Each structure stands twice: as structure tokens, then as C-alpha cells.
Amino acid sequence: MYRGLIWLAFVDLKRAWLRSLVTALAIALALIAVTFFVGQIGLRQAELLTDYEASGAATFVIELGSVPANDVANLVQSLHSISGVQSVDAPYNGTQLGLVADTSFVVFENEKQQESLGARTTVLGVDRSFDPVRDYYVNFHDLNPEAPAAVLGAPLLATSGTVRPPDRNEIVVPSGVTDYVGIRPAAEATVDLTYLNADPPIVRRYEKLNLIGTFEFVGPDQGRFEPFWRLAARGSEVLTVRRPDAPEGVATTLPILLNKQLLKEFLGFVGEELAARGIQAPKEAAAKELVVRAKSVREVPTVEGEATSLLDQLGLKQDCGAANPATFCLRVPERNNFETALLEQRKLETGGSFFVLLLLGLVAAGAAGQQIQLILARWRELGILQAVGFSPFRVLLYFAARLYAALAAGIVIAAVAVSILPFARSASTFGFAVAVALVAASIAALPVLLWPLAQAPAQLLRVSA
Structure with a gap:
């Protein structure tokens, strides 16, 4: 039928x-x-999602209190053990540590004198895990206590040469500085690192750093640096001329990139100098933020929860407003964050x-x-x-x-x-x-x-x- x-x-x-x-x-x-x-x-x-992840949407920042350098290294290793974590970076950020860099290049030289042009910026010490496009974050509260505490993604976009984490004898400089001086990659740079949280400031010079690349800084401080001119005669410095209104402290988030190990050596030198003066450093010379990148945008909430739980177990409490050293603050970047991507x-x-x-x-x-x-x-x-x-x-x-x-x-x-x-x-x-x-x-x-x-x-x- x-x-x-x-x-x-x-x-x-x-x-x-x-x-x-x-x-x-x-x-x-x-x-x-x-x-x-x-x-x-x-x-x-x-x-x-791929485009957002490429620009940092899968990244968040953990701001630390006064955590010793050895403990920061242990934190990085512990965070790496979380299954959804792609990378963890702990850069030395000059705006947080009170460091500035006078980067100069020789523009004229003969047997009698030597002239150099340069610029004062902040400095960023990074290792091989650092991604210039998505791993630099600034908090203008570090420069101005009256500014709101919020991290802002600031991509460093390559303009010439090779923009990557530099080796011990290399440097990467903003294109605005190299355009001002008139040099290209492969030039030799001299960097005077200055620790400002001491009176007088502590300075150390690093010479013959190879310029491997230049970048364009995407952020409010784009192209903002303090230029200077330096004259040396018969091997001795005679004169350094700066603008009359040039500030003494950290006045810009525009960085130069140096090897993290070099910054670590300089901070060790700072500690020795302060000890020789019989004074204690007003700030712990250690990384103040951890840049954590999840494997995907969708995994960010899970990774945030596991990271918070891990830091609680290690004795750190989440409190974004307290000045207690044993605290941390988890911040999502104001731009290109996972919430916007989703x-x-x-x-x-x-x-x-x-x-x-x-x-x-x-x-x-x-x-x-x-x-x-x-x-x-x-x-x-x-x-x-x-x-x-x-x-x-x-x-x-x-x-x-x-x-x-x-x-x-x-x-x-x-x-x-x-x-x-x-x-x-x-x-x-x-x-x-x-x-x-x-x-x-x-x-x-x-x-x-x-x-x-x-x-x-x-x-x-x-x-x-």
C-alpha cells in the first residue's frame, strides 16, 4: 500500500x-x-579575528606592584604554563622605571672635532618574544599622575631596515629621529642611558650600537622627542645644546628599542651606584608589567581568569587603586581588545x-x-x-x-x-x-x-x- x-x-x-x-x-x-x-x-x-589578533586583540596587560626582578621571572614562567597562553613578555619600560635615552649619531667629523645630532626619548628593553606591532602598551598615568590609568596599544610599524627585538649590540630607533638626524640603517649610534630617580641622575654610555631598522610610532606621542646637538673636540665633549624648554624627566612615550639584557645590566649598574652613595632606590628596578597574549581572541576570558587565579595563589591581590606592593591590576587595552573583536x-x-x-x-x-x-x-x-x-x-x-x-x-x-x-x-x-x-x-x-x-x-x- x-x-x-x-x-x-x-x-x-x-x-x-x-x-x-x-x-x-x-x-x-x-x-x-x-x-x-x-x-x-x-x-x-x-x-x-585574524586581523584583530594581529593588532593585539588577544593581548592583555598585568600591571605589577613593587615585585622583585627574580619574582617577575618566576611569574612569567608560571603564566607560560597556562594552556591558552601564546606568549608572555616582561619588557623594561622606561616610562615606568624612570629611564630616558639620549640617542645620537655622528653627522660631521674631522681630525679636530666631531658633531653629533640626537634625540631624547624613553627606552624599551625587549627580548625575542616581543612583537613590535602588538606588544607595546603605554599608560599615560606613568607620565602624569592626573591622567586616568588605562593602557593603550601603541604599534611600532616598520619603515626601514629590520624592526625586530635587537641583539646586545643593536638598536631600533623611531623614523622621526633618523629623519631629523639624516641617517639610515647600518649607522652607528651612541646611547646615554639615564636613571632619573637619583640626585644627581645616573648615566652610562653605550657606543657603536648598530642601527638595524626604524619604525613609525602609532600613538599620541608620535614624533615627540627632545632634539640636541653635541660637539666634541679632540676626543673630549665640549658642549651639548638642548632646547631651552626641554624637560628633564620622562616626557614622552616614544621609545627606542634596546636588548633587554643591556637594560638589565644598566639597572644592575644603577643599583651598584646607589649602594655606593649609601641610598636606596626609590623604585624597584624590575619590569612593572606583563604583556600576556592568548592563543586566540575567544580564549582571552579563560586565560584572564586562570591568570588571576594563579596570581592570587602566589600571594598577589588584584587591586587597581592600591599602592600596596603585593598587588596587581589586570587591564584590557583601550583599543583593539578582545571585547571589540568579538x-x-x-x-x-x-x-x-x-x-x-x-x-x-x-x-x-x-x-x-x-x-x-x-x-x-x-x-x-x-x-x-x-x-x-x-x-x-x-x-x-x-x-x-x-x-x-x-x-x-x-x-x-x-x-x-x-x-x-x-x-x-x-x-x-x-x-x-x-x-x-x-x-x-x-x-x-x-x-x-x-x-x-x-x-x-x-x-x-x-x-x-
Whole structure:
């Protein structure tokens, strides 16, 4: 009996082959469109998150109190053990440590005298894990106590040479400084590192540092440095000229990049000098922030929670307003943070889902319209079939066989097209499109089919007559 009903349905489809073919083609086009849009949504979301991660969206900053240098190293190792952590960096940031750098280059030299041009900036000591584009963060509260305490991502974008963490005898300098002096990579730089939290300040010179690259600083202090001119005669410095209004302290977040080990050596020298003077350093000479990068944007909340728990276990309490040394503050950058990335991803998903739902609505409307047309054309036959003993379920099976035969034909056509078209080659996405299309068509067609079956056969025959 059931085979006969299904065979009858296929016979009807064969008689109305043109209408059935058009229906199958329409379903196939809808499936291809849904596959395309769903695939594009996933692709664009992945590209969006990749771009955000490249600019630092998977990174957050842990600001530390007065933690000794050895404890900072242990913290870095402990944070590395968290499964979702990609990297942990603890740079020596001059704005936090009270360090400035006078970087100069020789612009004229003969047997009698030597002239140099240079600039005063802050300094950043980094190791090989440092990424110049996404791992430099500034907090203007370090420069101005009246400013709000918030970290801001400040990318260092390469402009010439090789911008990477420098080795012990290398340096990377802002392009504004090299443009002012008029030199290019491969020039030799002289750097005077100055520790300002002592009276008089502690200074040490590092010579013959190879300039390997220059960068453009993206931030409020872009191009902000204090220039100077220096004259040396017969090997001895005679004069250094600065602007009359040049500040003495750290006045910019524009950095030069030096090797972290070199900064560590200088801070060790500072400690020795302070001890020789019989005074204690007003600030612990250790890294004050940890730059933690998660493996992906989605893992940032989990990594933040595990990092907070780990620091609590080590005896540090989270308190962003206290001056207690045994505290830390977890800060998310003001720009390019994971919350913004996830919000943009949700916006993209919402916009794409609207078009997918619109296409599914068209599939549902087409399936319902086809069934309405078929019911009206077969209205009398419905009454006759039920009058001769066919149950409503068997009649429903007959119309369902017609519907799903057309859907199956459309799925086959769409599968062939998807295997050929380069933009839609995704088995999982196509499977999702088929599933939701079948559900949408079934939900739309079922009320239409139940409408005549809910009436008595005599009522159907009387209406037909």
C-alpha cells in the first residue's frame, strides 16, 4: 500500500516534469546561496579575528606592584604554563622605571672635532618574544599622575631596515629621529642611558650600537622627542645644546628599542651606584608589567581568569587603586581588545544570518506555495482517497513523497554545483544548508497538508462539487 502511494507520487511528478524541474532548480539555487553565505560568514569572521589578533586583540596587560626582578621571572614562567597562553613578555619600560635615552649619531667629523645630532626619548628593553606591532602598551598615568590609568596599544610599524627585538649590540630607533638626524640603517649610534630617580641622575654610555631598522610610532606621542646637538673636540665633549624648554624627566612615550639584557645590566649598574652613595632606590628596578597574549581572541576570558587565579595563589591581590606592593591590576587595552573583536564578529554574524534567513524564508514560502497549488488541484482526489479507505496518514505520505522527491532532486543538483564552484566547496557548510532547508520546507508545508486532511471526506467532495 505504501509503495503504491509513493509510486503514484513519482508518476504525478513525471507527468508534471516541467513544474517539478523548475521547483528542483529553485531549491538547488537556494541551497547554493545558503552554502555560499554561510561559508562567507565563517570566512569573514575568521579573517576579522585574524586581523584583530594581529593588532593585539588577544593581548592583555598585568600591571605589577613593587615585585622583585627574580619574582617577575618566576611569574612569567608560571603564566607560560597556562594552556591558552601564546606568549608572555616582561619588557623594561622606561616610562615606568624612570629611564630616558639620549640617542645620537655622528653627522660631521674631522681630525679636530666631531658633531653629533640626537634625540631624547624613553627606552624599551625587549627580548625575542616581543612583537613590535602588538606588544607595546603605554599608560599615560606613568607620565602624569592626573591622567586616568588605562593602557593603550601603541604599534611600532616598520619603515626601514629590520624592526625586530635587537641583539646586545643593536638598536631600533623611531623614523622621526633618523629623519631629523639624516641617517639610515647600518649607522652607528651612541646611547646615554639615564636613571632619573637619583640626585644627581645616573648615566652610562653605550657606543657603536648598530642601527638595524626604524619604525613609525602609532600613538599620541608620535614624533615627540627632545632634539640636541653635541660637539666634541679632540676626543673630549665640549658642549651639548638642548632646547631651552626641554624637560628633564620622562616626557614622552616614544621609545627606542634596546636588548633587554643591556637594560638589565644598566639597572644592575644603577643599583651598584646607589649602594655606593649609601641610598636606596626609590623604585624597584624590575619590569612593572606583563604583556600576556592568548592563543586566540575567544580564549582571552579563560586565560584572564586562570591568570588571576594563579596570581592570587602566589600571594598577589588584584587591586587597581592600591599602592600596596603585593598587588596587581589586570587591564584590557583601550583599543583593539578582545571585547571589540568579538562584538565586530557578532555584528558580521548577525548581518550574514539575516540574508541566510531570508533565503530560507524563500525556500519555505516556495514549498508552502507548491503544496497549496497541489492541494487545490487535488482537492476532490483527497476526498475520494479518504472515502475509499486511505487514512489521512497515507494521504499525507503521498504528498510528502512528492515534496521530498523535489527536494532530493534539488539537493542532488546543488551538490553537483557545490563540488564544482570554487567558492562553495565545503561539505560541512553544504550539509548545514541542506539540513536547515529541509527543516524550513517541512515546517512550511506541514500546515498546508494538514488543512484538508483535518476535514471530513464528505466535506471535501461537497466543496469540490
